[in-house]
Amino acid sequence: MTSASSAEREQAGDGSGTSWFYNPRVRGVVFQVLVVAFLLGMLAFFAYNAKINLERAGIASGLGFLSERAGFDISQSLVPYTNDSTYFRAFYVGLLNTLLVASIGIVIATVLGFIVGIARLSKNFLIRQIATWYVELLRNIPLLLQLLFWYKAVLSVLPSPRQSLEPVSGVYLNNRGLILPEVIGQPGSSAILWALLAAIAASIGISRWARKRQQETGRQFPSLLVGLGLIVGLPLLAFLVTGMPVDLAYAELAGFNFRGGVVVIPEFMALLLGLALYTAAFIAEIVRAGILAVSHGQTEAAYSLGLRPRRTLQLVIIPQAMRVIIPPLTSQFLNLTKNSSLAVAIGYPDLVAVFAGTVLNQTGQAVEVIIITMLVYLTLSLLTSGFMNWYNSRMALVER
Amino acid sequence: MTHKLIPIVLGAALGLTATAASAATLDDVKAKGFLQCGSNTGLAGFAAPDDKGEWTGLDVSMCRAIAAAIFDDANAVKFTPLTAKERFTALQTGEVDVLVRNTTWTMSRDTTLGLNFTGVNYYDGQGFMVRKSLGVSSALELSGASVCVQTGTTTELNLTDYFKANGMEYNPVVFEKLEEVNAAYDANRCDVYTTDASGLYSIRLQLTNPADHIVLPEIISKEPLGPAVRQGDDQWFNLVKWVHFAMLNAEELGVTSANVEEMKNSDNPNIRRLLGAEGAFGESIGLSNDWAARIIKHVGNYGEVFDKTVGPDTPLGIARGVNALWTKGGLQYAPPVR
Numbered sequence: 001m002t003s004a005s006s007a008e009r010e011q012a013g014d015g016s017g018t019s020w021f022y023n024p025r026v027r028g029v030v031f032q033v034l035v036v037a038f039l040l041g042m043l044a045f046f047a048y049n050a051k052i053n054l055e056r057a058g059i060a061s062g063l064g065f066l067s068e069r070a071g072f073d074i075s076q077s078l079v080p081y082t083n084d085s086t087y088f089r090a091f092y093v094g095l096l097n098t099l100l101v102a103s104i105g106i107v108i109a110t111v112l113g114f115i116v117g118i119a120r121l122s123k124n125f126l127i128r129q130i131a132t133w134y135v136e137l138l139r140n141i142p143l144l145l146q147l148l149f150w151y152k153a154v155l156s157v158l159p160s161p162r163q164s165l166e167p168v169s170g171v172y173l174n175n176r177g178l179i180l181p182e183v184i185g186q187p188g189s190s191a192i193l194w195a196l197l198a199a200i201a202a203s204i205g206i207s208r209w210a211r212k213r214q215q216e217t218g219r220q221f222p223s224l225l226v227g228l229g230l231i232v233g234l235p236l237l238a239f240l241v242t243g244m245p246v247d248l249a250y251a252e253l254a255g256f257n258f259r260g261g262v263v264v265i266p267e268f269m270a271l272l273l274g275l276a277l278y279t280a281a282f283i284a285e286i287v288r289a290g291i292l293a294v295s296h297g298q299t300e301a302a303y304s305l306g307l308r309p310r311r312t313l314q315l316v317i318i319p320q321a322m323r324v325i326i327p328p329l330t331s332q333f334l335n336l337t338k339n340s341s342l343a344v345a346i347g348y349p350d351l352v353a354v355f356a357g358t359v360l361n362q363t364g365q366a367v368e369v370i371i372i373t374m375l376v377y378l379t380l381s382l383l384t385s386g387f388m389n390w391y392n393s394r395m396a397l398v399e400r
Numbered sequence: 401m402t403h404k405l406i407p408i409v410l411g412a413a414l415g416l417t418a419t420a421a422s423a424a425t426l427d428d429v430k431a432k433g434f435l436q437c438g439s440n441t442g443l444a445g446f447a448a449p450d451d452k453g454e455w456t457g458l459d460v461s462m463c464r465a466i467a468a469a470i471f472d473d474a475n476a477v478k479f480t481p482l483t484a485k486e487r488f489t490a491l492q493t494g495e496v497d498v499l500v501r502n503t504t505w506t507m508s509r510d511t512t513l514g515l516n517f518t519g520v521n522y523y524d525g526q527g528f529m530v531r532k533s534l535g536v537s538s539a540l541e542l543s544g545a546s547v548c549v550q551t552g553t554t555t556e557l558n559l560t561d562y563f564k565a566n567g568m569e570y571n572p573v574v575f576e577k578l579e580e581v582n583a584a585y586d587a588n589r590c591d592v593y594t595t596d597a598s599g600l601y602s603i604r605l606q607l608t609n610p611a612d613h614i615v616l617p618e619i620i621s622k623e624p625l626g627p628a629v630r631q632g633d634d635q636w637f638n639l640v641k642w643v644h645f646a647m648l649n650a651e652e653l654g655v656t657s658a659n660v661e662e663m664k665n666s667d668n669p670n671i672r673r674l675l676g677a678e679g680a681f682g683e684s685i686g687l688s689n690d691w692a693a694r695i696i697k698h699v700g701n702y703g704e705v706f707d708k709t710v711g712p713d714t715p716l717g718i719a720r721g722v723n724a725l726w727t728k729g730g731l732q733y734a735p736p737v738r
Contacts, residue, residue: 057492057514058631072556073572083560155587175588176546176571255544256534256591257571266589267573347575347584353551357485357576361552364513366489 050367065363066091072358074349076265087359094354095376101271101350102337102380108276109336110329113283120288131284138281144342146278151270151346158266161257170250178264179251186245195238196231203227267348271340279336283329290325291317322395330388334381341377351376425497425629425636426470426686434476437463438496441481441578444602445710445718446502446522455479459500461705462521462627464698465643466498469691474698483577485552488513491630498640500627502596504554509628518641520626521702523722523731525619526558527597529604532614534591539618543568548581548590550574555595558621582606596623601716639685646692648734649674650701652725657700660693673737681737692737702732 020026054061066088073083077093078100119131138146155175159165164174172179203226210221239246251261294317302312343350344357351373360369429435439459440447446457455477464474480496491499492514502524503509505517528539536542539562549556551574563570573590575581585593586607593600597619604610627644629637650656653671655663664675672678675696676689683689699705703725710718724730 054514056632059492059514060512072560073570075572075574083564152587155584155589160588256542257544257546259544344576345580347573347580349574353574353576357551358556358574361485361488362557364488364509366492 054367059364061365061368063368065365065368068363070359070362072362074354075347076263076268076349087363090359091351091355091372094349094351097349097354098337098340098343098351099380101268101275101343101348102340105272105275105279105336105340106333108272109279109283109332112276112280113332114287116280116284117287118291120284121291135281135284138278139285143274143278143339144345147271147274147342147346150274151267154266154270154273161253164253164258170248172251172258172261175266176257176263177266178269179258180262180264181248181250182260182262184247184249186247188242188245191238191242192235192246195234199230199234202234203230206230265348267343267346270346271343271348271350275336275339278339279332282332282335286325286328286332287321290321290323293324294320319395323392326388326392326395330385330392333384333388337380337384338377425633426639429470429497433471434478435463435467435470436495436497437466437477437479438482438487438490438499438501439463439479440501441483443502443578443599444605445598445714445716446602447479447481447500456709458522458705458709459502459627461699461709462500462644463498465647465695466640468694468698469639469643469646469687472694472698483552484550485576488515491515491628494630497636498627498629502599502625503628504596505624505626505628506554514631515628516631516637517626517628518637519644520624520731521644522598522625524596524598524623524625526555526594526621526623527600527619528616529585529593529600529613530591530616531588532612536616539616539620540566540568542570542592544570545591546571546573546589547592547594548573548575548585549594550578550581551576553595554621554623559594562620578603596625598710598716598718601718602710605715635686639687642685643695644702645734646674646695646737647699647702647705648725648732649737650692650696651703652727652734655696655701656704657696657698660696664693670736 051061067086069083070085070087070090071083072090074081074090074093076097078096079089079093081089081093116131116134119127120135122128122131158173158175161174161176164172164179166172170181203223206221206226207223210223214220249260251258251263298316298320299312302316303309307315340350341352344353347353356369356373360366363369437460439455440457442448443457447455447459448457450456460479463477463479467476468474470476480490482490482496482499482501487499487501487503488509490496499515500521502522503517504524505520509515510517528542530536530542543563547559547570549559549572556572556574559570559572570592573584575584581593581595582603584590593603595603597615600615604613604615607613627640629640649670650660653663653668653674655671655674660675663671664677666672666675666677669678673681675693676682676691680689682691685691700708703720706720706723707713710716712719720728720730722731724732726733
């Protein structure tokens with residue numbers, strides 16, 4: 001009893017008499033330091049233990065293997081790669097293949113997702129039903145099954161090389177892939193690229209000027225049309241003026257398959273199709289939710305100001321919906337990138353298949369390879385969410 | 401796949417499995433009451449479940465022989481089906497006690513992966529299979545072909561070397577699982593399927609129309625396939641090594657699963673030593689002296705196992721060839737029990 005009453009007395013005091021142990025600031029710092037020290041200690045323990053265990057088991061470790069000759073081939077590489085390249089080069093090839101399918105997949109999934117999301121809110125019964133069925137069907141079937149389905153579908157629909165389809169002259173489609181003519185630039189062809197860059201810069205300038213003028217005078221300017229015209233027209237003009245300095249190297253059927261040309265392998269087509277269609281279903285729901293989150297009063301207000309429905313959607317609804325859409329959209333982009341590692345099931349040479357697959361097995365250095373692969377996915381995800389957070393802060397409602 | 405590897409890697413980092421594994425494997429196995437054997441995910445003739453769900457095959461028999469030697473029970477085995485990619489990590493971390501998964505013995509695997517190969521239970525070589533309709537009769541006509549291959553195998557590297565050495569081009573199509581490679585080849589994604597010749601015969605049986613495919617005559621590599629154990633446990637290494645040798649010696653001495661009991665009374669000292677009637681050879685590897693008799697009683701000698709799993713009378717129909725005993729012109733040769 002006496003000790004309790006003395007504690008009560010101390011608590012009731014102004015604090016000067018209390019032990020430092022009861023100071024909330026000191027306590028906070030002490031506990032945080034303890035937690036950090038514990039985590040670092042655990043990490044150090046794991047690293048040390050792994051090292052000792054690997055040494056005891058006689059397993060080679062370290063990153064020296066990255067500069068050794070790989071000795072295997074990869075079916076798709078964006079940079080020059082042969083079996084004489086190093087393991088590091090193989091890693092780089094796999095990384096680029098992952099980035100390729102992820103970035104194209106994100107663009108397609110976003111565009112398709114927006115279209116389907118808006119279609120789900122359409123007043124047209126048929127369009128609305130088709131969009132609903134699309135979403136419910138694709139997002140409720142596991143992605144791996146969808147990938148296997150698309151791979152099977154791509155392979156079974158396409159003919160063998162000797163019976164290739166030729167939709168456009170010089171373009172062939174068979175179960176070895178889509179074979180396109182290679183574009184070979186002759187001297188002077190760089191002018192076309194410069195013209196394209198100039199056109200892009202000019203159309204950005206025009207759209208800024210047009211917006212400023214509209215804000216000042218209210219007069220509108222068709223900056224989108226003019227911009228598109230410039231981007232298509234200027235390079236075309238440069239192409240004609242410089243005397244068409246571009247050659248197309250057509251692929252030719254020789255022996256088993258086509259030689260030359262650019263080949264889009266069926267594994268890539270199936271993976272891209274699977275990832276984009278699957279993610280688009282989720283994005284569609286996010287877009288629909290974002291649009292529904294904007295109060296109907298906003299639409300009515302815009303109409304009463306005399307805006308047409310299209311302008312209302314473009315100027316009033318979408319900008320406000322974007323605030324709701326962007327954060328979950330980021331997760332979908334991250335998901336798509338990470339899901340691309342399922343490529344291993346259908347033979348697409350992504351980072352996991354090439355590096356955490358072949359390289360891991362040929363070198364046997366599982367710990368290093370898996371850690372590097374995890375770090376790569378972590379970095380990709382952090383970069384994506386960093387960019388999306390920046391974009392989100394730009395789109396967020398700025399209150400005055 | 402990665403999701404299977406991560407726990408293994410984490411396990412290595414935590415040191416739980418690896419520490420346990422570096423202890424005497426034989427004691428662990430005896431304490432558990434069964435052998436944990438790393439096997440193929442499904443390769444007819446070598447390791448595949450039969451229509452009753454029982455694992456059978458040449459590699460599986462090796463595992464059963466080890467179990468028979470230890471427990472006098474060929475069924476005291478649990479099988480862990482492993483892909484080519486997962487197999488070494490599974491052995492290194494102690495998830496399996498022995499790896500018998502048509503694994504090629506190479507120098508780098510023997511020296512840098514922390515494991516030891518105990519011998520060669522099948523001498524193989526890499527070959528090519530194509531569709532008859534392509535009209536190809538030699539591997540040297542394959543330039544420009546698309547080739548289906550499994551990831552993480554010596555096959556993948558031999559393929560590269562062979563095409564390079566002969567100045568030919570090819571497009572690799574690489575899958576992780578054997579079943580995926582089979583499906584892709586069957587769907588005509590590739591012109592050529594390459595793996596060990598024994599594997600090609602086995603896989604051909606699983607294709608839609610086996611008769612439409614031929615295995616080309618070229619053998620482009622040496623593929624000595626054998627069991628592997630972890631480094632640093634010599635007792636276990638000796639045990640697995642001598643289980644194989646016992647099966648070879650039994651065949652050489654004419655001891656079969658049918659006559660093993662009578663043979664114990666044989667006058668031939670070689671047979672008496674093998675079957676434990678003389679000497680204490682079993683004790684020197686931590687087993688009872690009738691260890692070899694148990695193997696032969698439950699599993700059979702090497703020749704019996706070969707004939708039952710992959711031999712001429714099975715669907716695979718592989719001839720003994722280089723896998724015949726040394727006395728019959730083959731390479732299978734075991735040191736004497738003495």
